[in-house]
Amino acid sequence: MGFPGVWMTESESMVYRVVPKCACSSIGQIMFYSDHGRFFDGDIHDSTSGLHKWSQDESQAPITENVKSHKSYAYSCVRNPYTRILSSFFDKIAGIQRNGRRYRGNLVPQLTQKYGIQVGSPEDNFDFDQIQSFRRFLLFARDTIRFKRPMDPDIHWSAMSGHVATFIVNGGRYDNIFWTEKFNEGMQSVLDNIETPHPIDLNNIPRFNESEGHGPKRLHPVEDYFDDLSMHLVYEIYKKDFQLFKYDFENPSNKMPIGEIDLDEVHAKLGD
Template identity: 80%
Template sequence: MGFPGTWMTESESMVYRVVPKCACSTIGQIMFYSDHGRFYDGDIHDSTAGLHKWSQPDSQNPIENNVHAHKSLAFTCVRNPYARILSSFFDKIAGIQRNGKRYRGNLVPQLVQRYGIEVGSPEDGFEFDQIKSFRRFLLFARDTIRWRRPMEPDIHWSAMSGHISTFIVNGGRYDQIFFTEKFNEGMQKVLDAVETPVPVDLSAIPRFNESEGHGPKRAHKVSDYFDDLSRHLIWEIYKKDFQLFRYDFDNPDNKMPLGEVDIDEVHAKLGR
C-alpha cells in the first residue's frame, strides 16, 4: 500500500502525512518554500514538481526509502472534528470549487435528491437553512463511512485517525503531531527540529486557505449545528479522533484540545 497522502521536501528535510481540512495547503506551501525560497504559484495540491508526493510515481521510491529508514522528521497536523466536518460541508458541499464547478460533479445533485440537502447558489447569495442541510449532510457522511453507501467515504470527511494510521501501519513513525488550532506553535517546533535549504520565518508566511471565498459563510456558532442526534453521529464517526487527539466532545464550541497528543499512544492504537 505504501504511503498515500504523504508529501516530502525534495531536500528530504521533512516528511508530512496530509490530513485534509487541517491546514494542508499552508503546510505544503511552507515545505515548498523551505526548498525553493518561493511559494508554488497556485494551489499546492495541483503541483507536480518541486515537492515529492506519493501520488507522483517518481516520488514513491524516495518517500518509501526515507520513511522506512526514518531519515527525516515525520509529522502531521490535526483539527477539532466538529470544526473539520463543518468546514468540509461549507467547502465541498455548499461551496463552488476552484474550477467554478460543484465538488465531484454529480455529488451535490445526488445529495439534494437523496437526502433533501439544500445548498443555495452564488446567484441567491447562498441562502438556505444551514443547520437543517448540515445535519442531513452528516447522515450522508455517516452512511458513507459506516456502510460505504451511496459512495465510498470522501477523504475530506473520513476520520483523521484513518488517514494518520496508514503511515504507521505501512512502516512509518511520526515525530510530531500538532494542532491546527495552535498552528504557529506546532509548525515552529517542526521547523526548529529540521534544517531547510531556505530559512522560514513563520510570522511572514501567509495562510493558504484554498477553499475561502468560494461558498457561504457559516452563519451560526458551532454548537448550533449539532443537536443530540448529530452529536451521536459525530461520536460514531470520530470517537477515535476525539480520544487520541484530546478534543472536547462535550462542548462543540471549545475548539481547543484538552491536552497534548501522546505520540506513543497514537502509534500503539493506530498501528494495529
Template identity: 80%
Template sequence: MGFPGTWMTESESVVYRVVPKCACSTIGQIMYYSDHGEFFDGDIHDAKGGMHKWAIEDSQKLIEANVQAHKSYAFTCVRNPYTRILSSFFDKICGIQRNGKRYRGNLVPLLIQKYGIEVGDPDNGFEFDQIQSFRRFLLFARDTIRWRRPMDPDIHWSAMSGHVSTFIVNGGRYDNIFFTEKFNEGMQSVLDAIKTPKPVDLASVPRFNESEGHGPKRAHPVEDYFDDLSMHLVWEMYHRDFKLFQYDFENPGNKMPLGEVDLDEVHAKLGD
C-alpha cells in the same frame, strides 16, 4: 499500500502526512518555500514538481526509502472533528470548486435528491437553512463511513485517525502531531527540529486557504449546528479522533484540544 497522502521536500528535510481540512495547503506551501525560497504559484495540491508526493510515481521509491528508514523528521497536523466536518460541508458540498463547478460532479444533486439537502447558490447569496442542511449532510457522511453507501467516504470527511494510521501501519513513525488550532506553535516546533535549505519566517507566511470565498459563510456559532442526534453521529464517525487527539466531544463550542497528543499511544492504537 505504500504511503498515500505523504509529501516530502526535495531536500528530504521533512516528511508530512497530509490530513485533508487540517491546514494542508499552508503546510505544503511552507515545505515548498523551505526548499525554494518562494511559494508555489497556485494551489500546492496541483504542484507536479518542486516537492515529492506519493501521488507522483517517481517520488514513491524515495518516500518509501526515507520513511521506512526514518531518515527525516515526520509530522502531521489534526483538527477538531466538529469544525473539520463543518468546514468540509461548507467547502465541498456548498462551495463552488476551483474549476468553477460543484465538487465531484453529481455528488450535490445526489444529496439534494436523497437527503433533502439545500446548498444555496452564488446568485441568491447562498441563502438556505444551514443548520437543517448540515444535519442532513451528517447523516450522509455517516452512511458513507459506516456502510460505504451511497458511496465510499470522501477523504475530506473520513476520520483523521484513518489518514494518520496508514503512515504507521506501513512502517512510518511520527515525530510530531500538532493542532490546527495552535498552528504557529506547532509548525514552529517542526521548523525548530529540522534544517531547511532556505530559512522560513513563520510570522510572515500567508495563510493559504484554497477553499475560502467559494461558498457560503458560516452563519452561526459551531455549537448551533450540533444537536443531540448530530453529536451522536459525530461520535459514531470520529470517536477515535476525539480520544487520540484529545478533543472535547462534550462541548462542540470548544474547538481547543484538552491536552497534548501522546505519540506512543497513537502509534500503539493505530499501528495494528
C-alpha cells in the same frame, strides 16, 4: 499500500502526512518555500514538481526509502472534528470548487434527491437553511463511513485517525502531530527540529486557505449546528479522533484541545 497522502521536501528535510481540511495548503506551501525560497504559484495541491508527493510516480521510491528508514523528521497536523466536518460541508458540498463547478460533479444533486440537502447557489447568494442541511449532510457522511453507501467515504470527511494510521501501518513513525488550532506553535516545533535550505519565519508566512471565498459564509456559531443527535453521529464517526488527538466531545463550542497528544498511544492504537 505504500504511503498515500505523504509529501516530502526534495531536500528530504521533512516528511508530512497530509490530513485533508487540516491546514494542508499552508503546510505544503511552507515545505515548498523551505526548499525553493518562494511559494508555489497556485494551489499547492496542483503542483507536480518541486515537492515529492506519493501521487507522483517518481516520488514513491524516495518517499518509501526515507520513511522506512526514518531518515527525516515526520509529522502530521489534526483539527477539531466538529470544525473539520463543518468546514468540509461548507467547502465541498455548499461551495463552488476552484474549477467553477460543484465538487465531484453530480454529488450535490444526489444529496438533494436522497437526503433533502439544499445548498443554494451563487445566484441566490447561497440562501438556504444551513443548520438543517448540515445535519442532513452529517447523516450522509455517517452512511458513507459506516456503510460505504451511497458511496465510499471522501477523504475530506473520513476520520483523521484513518489518514494518520496508514503511515504507521506501512512502516512509518511520527516525530510530531500538532493541532491546527495552535498552528504556529506546532509548525515551529517541526522547524526547530530540522534544517531547511531556506529559513522560515512563520510570522511572515501568509495563510493559504484555498477553499475560502468559493461558497457561503458560516452564519452561526459552531455549537448551533450540533444538536444531541448530531453530536451522537459525530462521536460515532470520530470517536478515535476525539480520544487520540485530545479534543472535547462534550462541548462543540470549544475547538481547543483539552490534553496532550501521546505519540506512543497513537502508534499503539493505530498501528495494528
